[in-house]
Amino acid sequence: EAGVVQSPRYKIIEKKQPVAFWCNPISGHNTLYWYLQNLGQGPELLIRYENEEAVDDSQLPKDRFSAERLKGVDSTLKIQPAELGDSAVYLCASSLGVAGNTGELFFGEGSRLTVL
Amino acid sequence: QKEVEQNSGPLSVPEGAIASLNCTYSDRGSQSFFWYRQYSGKSPELIMFIYSNGDKEDGRFTAQLNKASQYVSLLIRDSQPSDSATYLCAVIGNSGYALNFGKGTSLLVTP
Numbered sequence: 001e002a003g004v005v006q007s008p009r010y011k012i013i014e015k016k017q018p019v020a021f022w023c024n025p026i027s028g029h030n031t032l033y034w035y036l037q038n039l040g041q042g043p044e045l046l047i048r049y050e051n052e053e054a055v056d057d058s059q060l061p062k063d064r065f066s067a068e069r070l071k072g073v074d075s076t077l078k079i080q081p082a083e084l085g086d087s088a089v090y091l092c093a094s095s096l097g098v099a100g101n102t103g104e105l106f107f108g109e110g111s112r113l114t115v116l
Numbered sequence: 117q118k119e120v121e122q123n124s125g126p127l128s129v130p131e132g133a134i135a136s137l138n139c140t141y142s143d144r145g146s147q148s149f150f151w152y153r154q155y156s157g158k159s160p161e162l163i164m165f166i167y168s169n170g171d172k173e174d175g176r177f178t179a180q181l182n183k184a185s186q187y188v189s190l191l192i193r194d195s196q197p198s199d200s201a202t203y204l205c206a207v208i209g210n211s212g213y214a215l216n217f218g219k220g221t222s223l224l225v226t227p
Contacts, residue, residue, distance in 0.1 A: 033214065040124065042204050042217030043160065056214060091159060105215065107159035 002026070004108035006092050012114045018080035021111040025073070025094030032069060033105065034077050035091040043091055049075065079113075087115045119143055120207050122218035130226055135192040137221050139205030142186070148208040149181055149188045150215065155201045160217075163203075164190070195225045 005024040013019050025032050030051050035043035046065065048056040051072035060067065064083070069075040079086055089112050093105040121140045129135045137151075148167055152160040166172045166179040166188065178191040188207075192199055202222050206215040 040219065042120075042122075042206075042219045044217070045214050048214050104162045104165075105160075107161070109159055 004092055004094055004106050006090075006108035006111050008111055009109060010112050010114075012116065013082055014116050015084055016081040018078065019082055019113060020079075021077045021090050021092075021113075023075045023077070023092030023108060025075070025092070026096075026106055029094035029096050029106070030072065031095045031097060032075050033093040033095075034067060034075070035093060035107075037089045037091055037110070039088075046077070046090075082113070082115045084115050087113055089113070119209070119216045120205055120218035122205050122221050124219055125222040126224050127221055128224045128226060129195050131195060131197060133195050133225075135195045135199065135223055135225070137190040137192075137203050137205075137223065138187060139189065139218055140187045141205075141207045143207065143209040144183075144186060146183075146186075146207045146209050149179070150206040150208075151177075151179060151188075151190045152204040152206060152217075153201045154204055154220065160204055192223075195223075197225045197227055199223060200225050 007022050032049040034046040036046055037043045045059055047060045047067050049069045052069050067077045089110040091110045092108045095105050119142050150165045151163045153163050154160040164179045166181045169181050169183050172179045176193045180189045202220040204220045205218040
């Protein structure tokens with residue numbers, strides 16, 4: 001069974017440019033998460049979807065970040081315009097049901113963003 | 117104050133020794149506690165979860181939870197060089213929905 005797939009794995013852009021990350025969760029997982037991980041830090045939640053509904057986006061900087069999960073499967077995270085401080089790894093994760101059941105989130109390999 | 121606190125380390129232990137990793141949390145209403153392992157350049161993977169006070173053992177790993185003191189720990193017995201990684205403590209609060217991660221403790225097991 002395929003795991004969580006993310007693309008691109010690496011992206012280098014200049015500041016003020018737009019960037020988008022794509023995530024395909026594990027088949028059947030209705031809950032999808034986007035986390036941001038800075039070097040030496042733990043993952044920080046940006047947004048959580050249950051099916052196609054964003055049920056927790058309180059930590060998403062909405063002035064420049066946006067996300068969507070069409071048809072409750074794939075998801076896209078966009079940053080426009082990117083700033084130097086956005087350089088980080090963007091992790092997508094999925095789970096069967098809400099995390100509170102088992103806490104087992106399945107993470108993708110991440111998309112490493114470098115903003116110059 | 118961050119919700120989940122961990123010493124960033126690095127924690128260095130010799131091969132075969134017991135590695136002890138600690139975590140404290142601020143939300144007294146937290147219900148579920150997890151340990152994830154993250155190798156350098158890789159994504160986190162779940163090692164153990166614990167819900168009740170006391171110890172929970174799984175192979176070489178033992179998770180310990182003390183809700184009164186608001187700490188959770190992970191013991192790794194017979195540490196191996198392959199255990200060298202960053203260990204992330206994660207907590208689910210009253211909302212019961214999303215994991216809050218600590219910054220992780222870097223463990224180095226030396227041969």
